[in-house]
Amino acid sequence: MLINFIQWSKKSLFSNWWNSLITLFCIYLLFSIIPPFINWAILDATFSGKLKTDCTAGGACWVFISVWFEKLMYGFYPVEHIWRINLSFIIFIGTIGFSFFVREKYKLYILFFLIFIFPVIAFILIRGGFGLTIVETREWGGLALTFILAIFGIILSFPLGVLLALGRRSELPVIKYFCICFIETWRGIPLLTVLFAAAVMFPLLLPSGTFVDKLLRVAIGIAIFESAYVAEVVRGGLQSLPRGQYDAAKSIGMGYWQMNFFVVLPQAIKTVIPGITNTFIALLKDTPLIYLVGMAEILGIVNMAKANPYWLGMAVEGYVFAAIIFGVVSFILSSYSQKLEKKFSTENK
């Protein structure tokens, strides 16, 4: 075991002088970063208490997180109604978990449920109506809002992106050039501009008396913005498909939509799973930008909390906490996509 390790390290870490140098430098870096961080985050940290003054150990003050925890998770959502957010989340996770155990042919129904029915249920639960107290969207916030925006963005931008990608390859010039303009325009605008336009400018253009919820405007803005990126990723997949597949589908009498739905897209999307995952992770990490138009998802709450007079100087704890959450969620997304890739690649062989 030890001999193996020595041999391995000789071969991979110290094979010549510059490799040795790089190895030593990396070891030095790790030693200068990891122990202090562990000291700060765990050994010297304070975990219990209620006030900033409870943190006397000199390390991280996790009291900050525990005091603000509810706000970080749910924003200013009324405490007595928080169960509604939790329930939606449980339904979401439960459905995905459930999908691992059912047979292939039912998965399509689950997908249908997640795309078309779940958003309605979640919206009614979280916003209210039908006997539930209405909670205005300006009270939504925290991690819940991050998830709401990301999930809404993914569910809307994916089909829209696929349609745009198909449209861009259409033989009908009107559709083709419309899609090209649409994609290029949205890719040419920074997300921040989209957010400002949706939050501030768009209401000015509406006839007086009409009103579209601000969160909805922003969410649609994000979804359309991302759909342009999804479209280009999917187009890459469409182009990788041999012409023979189109010929074969046409030759057995399939129409345009049947051909695309049953033959072209399943293969094209399979090849671009890594690219799509990439876009969705980027979307997730773009959501904190909404802080700039006055909405507070998790990072926004951190910014708000660290400015609280009683908790000044707690920025690092807040950011580390947010970073860990974003890290974990991104990791889950990318492992799920790897699982999908593996599943599809074995299926064909």
Place this chain on the structure above:
Amino acid sequence: MKEKVIELVEVNKWYDKFHVLKDINLSVFAGEKVIICGPSGSGKSTLIRCVNRLEEHQQGSIVVRGITLSHNTKNVEKIRGDVGMVFQQFNLFPHLTILDNCTLAPTWVRKLPKKDAEQLAMEYLKKVKIEDQAKKFPGQLSGGQQQRAAIARALCMEPKIMLFDEPTSALDPEMIKEVLDVMIDLAKGGMTMIVVSHEMAFAKEVADRVIFMDEGRIVEEKETKEFFANPENERTKLFLSQILG
């Protein structure tokens, strides 16, 4: 007189400036087997791809089973349902099992109930002798098996006409026979067939007529026996001497 199922009149086609098909006139009758041969680049494949409008022609008219091919998508789809096609590269759908490859069009184009579609597919897979491969994916099959599966897929639409675009050209020599056997069976069953192929033994066995194409033109068109016994055109003679050795 038998019914004319395909009629091409003065068909011309260009790829940009390249003139691929020149004044093609061709009629095929119900139940007839026509073999098209000729050097590569002579327009054989393009010709049969025009018959189910995988390619558009620019001049002349193509009438298939009484329907004139035009931009009318509904007509084109209707004709494609009646005309099956088999490709050189098989073009099976790699993400579907062999059975699903076969049931896809019957279920969604012909709107058969799933059970009937599967029964139909198994029937044709049995006919091409790969019913035991039904649950496998195309990538798991040999070239010959894939091509037979592709034939079964086309037959599942119960077409009246079958087009074959060099069906054996991408196959290893030992697999050519199994595919040709299936095609011979099909021919004996009375199917109308247009086959682009250089398998002259196959042509002699099943073809009613052989057509020789060169540089986008039909150079020679004769009954099979006549074609092999008394070719008139110089290029046909040269081609036959090279291919028959």
